[in-house]
Amino acid sequence: MSKTVAFELRLYVAGQTAKSIAACANLQRICETHLAGQYRIEIIDLVKNPKLAAGDQILAVPTLVRRLPTPITKIIGDLSNEERVLVGLDVRPIRR
Amino acid sequence: MPRLMFRTSGGRWYRRRHSALQTSALHTGLITEPTTLKTIALSRGGNLPKCPTGIVGLDEITDGGLPAGRPTLICGSAGSGKTMLAMEFLVRGATQYGEPGVFMMFEENVAELTANVRSLGFDLEKLTAQKKLVLDHVHVERSEIEETGEYDLEGLFIRLGHAVKSIGAKRVVLDTVEALFSGLPNHAILRAELRRLFRWLKDHGLTAVITGERGDQSLTRYGLEEYVADCVIILDQRIHEQISTRRLRVLKYRGSAHGTNEYPFLIGERGLSVLPITSLRLDHEVSAKRIPTGIARLDEMLGGQGVFRGSSILVSGSSGTGKSSVGARFAEAACRRGERVLLFAYEESSAQIVRNMGSIGIDLGPWVKKGLLQIHSSRPTLQGLEQHLVMMHDAVSSFHPNVVVVDPISNLSLDQDTAAVKPTLMRLIDFLKQQQITTLFTSLTTGGGDTTENSQLQVSSLMDTWLLLRNVEFNGERNRTIYVLKSRGMAHSNQVREFVLSDKGIELVDVYLGAERVLTGTARVAQEELERTAAALREEDHQRKLSQLASRQKAIEAQIAALRCEAEVESAEVAFSLARETLHQRTAQQNTDVMTYLRGADKTGGGGKKGKR
Numbered sequence: 001m002s003k004t005v006a007f008e009l010r011l012y013v014a015g016q017t018a019k020s021i022a023a024c025a026n027l028q029r030i031c032e033t034h035l036a037g038q039y040r041i042e043i044i045d046l047v048k049n050p051k052l053a054a055g056d057q058i059l060a061v062p063t064l065v066r067r068l069p070t071p072i073t074k075i076i077g078d079l080s081n082e083e084r085v086l087v088g089l090d091v092r093p094i095r096r
Numbered sequence: 097m098p099r100l101m102f103r104t105s106g107g108r109w110y111r112r113r114h115s116a117l118q119t120s121a122l123h124t125g126l127i128t129e130p131t132t133l134k135t136i137a138l139s140r141g142g143n144l145p146k147c148p149t150g151i152v153g154l155d156e157i158t159d160g161g162l163p164a165g166r167p168t169l170i171c172g173s174a175g176s177g178k179t180m181l182a183m184e185f186l187v188r189g190a191t192q193y194g195e196p197g198v199f200m201m202f203e204e205n206v207a208e209l210t211a212n213v214r215s216l217g218f219d220l221e222k223l224t225a226q227k228k229l230v231l232d233h234v235h236v237e238r239s240e241i242e243e244t245g246e247y248d249l250e251g252l253f254i255r256l257g258h259a260v261k262s263i264g265a266k267r268v269v270l271d272t273v274e275a276l277f278s279g280l281p282n283h284a285i286l287r288a289e290l291r292r293l294f295r296w297l298k299d300h301g302l303t304a305v306i307t308g309e310r311g312d313q314s315l316t317r318y319g320l321e322e323y324v325a326d327c328v329i330i331l332d333q334r335i336h337e338q339i340s341t342r343r344l345r346v347l348k349y350r351g352s353a354h355g356t357n358e359y360p361f362l363i364g365e366r367g368l369s370v371l372p373i374t375s376l377r378l379d380h381e382v383s384a385k386r387i388p389t390g391i392a393r394l395d396e397m398l399g400g401q402g403v404f405r406g407s408s409i410l411v412s413g414s415s416g417t418g419k420s421s422v423g424a425r426f427a428e429a430a431c432r433r434g435e436r437v438l439l440f441a442y443e444e445s446s447a448q449i450v451r452n453m454g455s456i457g458i459d460l461g462p463w464v465k466k467g468l469l470q471i472h473s474s475r476p477t478l479q480g481l482e483q484h485l486v487m488m489h490d491a492v493s494s495f496h497p498n499v500v501v502v503d504p505i506s507n508l509s510l511d512q513d514t515a516a517v518k519p520t521l522m523r524l525i526d527f528l529k530q531q532q533i534t535t536l537f538t539s540l541t542t543g544g545g546d547t548t549e550n551s552q553l554q555v556s557s558l559m560d561t562w563l564l565l566r567n568v569e570f571n572g573e574r575n576r577t578i579y580v581l582k583s584r585g586m587a588h589s590n591q592v593r594e595f596v597l598s599d600k601g602i603e604l605v606d607v608y609l610g611a612e613r614v615l616t617g618t619a620r621v622a623q624e625e626l627e628r629t630a631a632a633l634r635e636e637d638h639q640r641k642l643s644q645l646a647s648r649q650k651a652i653e654a655q656i657a658a659l660r661c662e663a664e665v666e667s668a669e670v671a672f673s674l675a676r677e678t679l680h681q682r683t684a685q686q687n688t689d690v691m692t693y694l695r696g697a698d699k700t701g702g703g704g705k706k707g708k709r
Contacts, residue, residue: 012251014250014251014254017250019246019247019248022245022246023245026245046250046251046254047254050254050255050257050258051258053251053254053255053258054232054255057234057235057236058251058255059234059236059249059251059252059255059276059279059280060247060248060249060250060251060252060280061247061248061249061250061251061254062247063247063251071240072240073240073241073242074240074241074242075241075242075243075244076241076242076243076244076247076280077243077244077245077246077247078244078245078246078247079244079245080244080245080246081244081245084242084243084244085242085244087242088242088244
């Protein structure tokens with residue numbers, strides 16, 4: 001894999017709810033584990049920036065959007081199921 | 097008998113019959129349901145705040161509009177007009193009632209919707225630019241979505257909340273929120289969130305319209321009615337005798353009386369129109385002005401001045417009696433006075449009407465060109481009666497005519513059960529009367545004799561003037577007759593006139609009222625000829641008698657003269673005999689004297705006398 005950022009991820013949350021916090025933590029952990037150095041995460045709080053919800057067609061919260069690589073995929077929920085997150089991001093898990 | 101739902105203080109529904117007064121009013125046909133409902137709602141102190149939709153007719157059925165600050169469910173099958181109704185609710189709110197709105201769509205996108213409602217004259221781009229409307233397309237693609245763990249639909253709430261706040265919206269439409277069910281796999285979460293959404297809408301005091309696809313068992317496919325319980329409106333598109341009619345029904349309306357019937361509606365050029373177009377109030381202004389019918393002798397039959405402005409005229413008769421001609425003449429006469437005329441034709445195309453009427457001296461062409469006359473031709477089977485009426489309503493609203501001619505109205509009710517025709521016609525007539533439009537309806541009747549009159553009973557009571565055209569068949573020919581069956585508010589002639597169509601136009605001729613029958617056509621002409629001959633003969637006869645009498649007089653006079661001559665002769669004879677006698681006596685005396693003398697007798701002795709004894 002190349003050294004450039006391959007995965008551009010956006011996590012949409014709504015305020016500091018339990019689900020938001022869990023999603024943030026889960027995402028950090030999964031990315032560090034499987035995509036170390038290849039990703040960039042942008043966390044958008046819709047409570048602060050409600051305008052941004054329409055752009056990515058956000059409905060459910062939390063929603064993780066994989067902006068790159070294309071095509072855009074979305075993963076909704078608190079990302080507690082690591083396996084499904086990886087499937088959703090189309091990332092081959094690194095076995096340790 | 098229509099029944100109404102009322103709510104007791106305890107919150108239970110019960111049915112209640114109309115009071116006796118209202119029942120009788122309904123029976124007599126004076127009050128239709130919406131008016132009755134209004135009275136009831138007022139008398140019951142119905143103070144639920146209403147949010148007017150601005151949709152023609154719907155506000156009357158719902159007695160003022162949708163429940164303000166509450167969600168309303170509109171369900172119906174595909175193509176029944178849900179989105180159109182919802183859109184009109186928003187647009188009217190934004191333009192007429194100063195209530196901005198948010199349209200959140202889950203199926204179509206903004207460009208598609210904008211294009212779709214442009215046909216109704218709604219300019220969404222302009223309204224959006226004016227910050228009266230926000231369109232938000234919520235798109236959920238299942239294939240793009242992976243689900244892991246807990247989530248909620250706060251994103252939707254935030255979007256909606258942001259949209260509402262950005263323009264201060266009072267109205268919200270969620271056009272088919274059910275699309276989420278196919279987009280989101282976890283229905284348990286979705287249902288909980290929808291419940292929260294409707295609560296949220298209520299808490300924010302938003303009047304919301306939620307559309308839903310009709311389900312097989314339930315009202316909506318995913319049971320939305322469970323959450324939206326305040327007001328439910330069902331839209332339906334039904335085919336009867338190959339003619340489709342859209343219908344609307346208010347299934348439920350918590351805390352308010354409402355019309356429970358099914359009402360036909362139409363999506364026309366200016367949005368939705370739900371019948372009743374107008375409530376039936378018999379309080380329209382009346383005009384004392386009279387307008388001529390265009391047929392001078394007919395005016396004379398109608399009290400000498402024609403019909404009242406704003407009245408309704410029915411011209412009925414079987415085919416070929418000249419109904420259309422009377423209608424066309426009426427239209428032409430109005431155009432000549434500079435009035436605007438709308439002619440609805442359901443049998444002939446406008447070009448054909450102009451040509452055919454030209455053949456009897458009624459030239460409609462110039463008036464069409466001038467824009468005073470508008471002819472709307474369509475096949476009655478094109479759409480249902482209600483839709484025709486809505487179309488007429490639209491045409492009248494845009495053209496503002498003084499006179500409307502419908503030729504023939506009977507064609508509209510071809511496939512309808514007659515019970516439904518009367519109220520709808522009543523609404524149309526009432527609408528026209530309120531606009532002070534004089535209306536002439538022609539009506540085709542089948543059969544002859546008394547049945548002609550019977551078959552018209554259903555609509556004739558709505559008409560102010562009723563002209564009956566009839567074919568009289570006698571002596572091998574059919575002739576047209578006309579008479580005024582009724583004409584409210586004027587002394588009208590009760591005579592039958594013969595109705596003659598020629599290239600000079602329409603003429604009314606006195607029929608021959610014989611001892612035994614009414615004669616028309618050549619029979620009338622023959623009879624008149626006969627009369628003339630008879631009169632001539634009588635005259636001749638009279639003259640002859642006079643001369644006879646004269647000669648007899650002369651004869652008598654001659655006789656008198658002859659008799660007088662005879663009398664003269666007679667009297668001459670008498671005189672002669674008298675004279676002869678006198679002479680005779682004198683002669684005899686002289687003889688005696690002579691003899692006495694000769695005998696020498698005493699002159700004075702009277703010897704002669706003695707001698708005589």
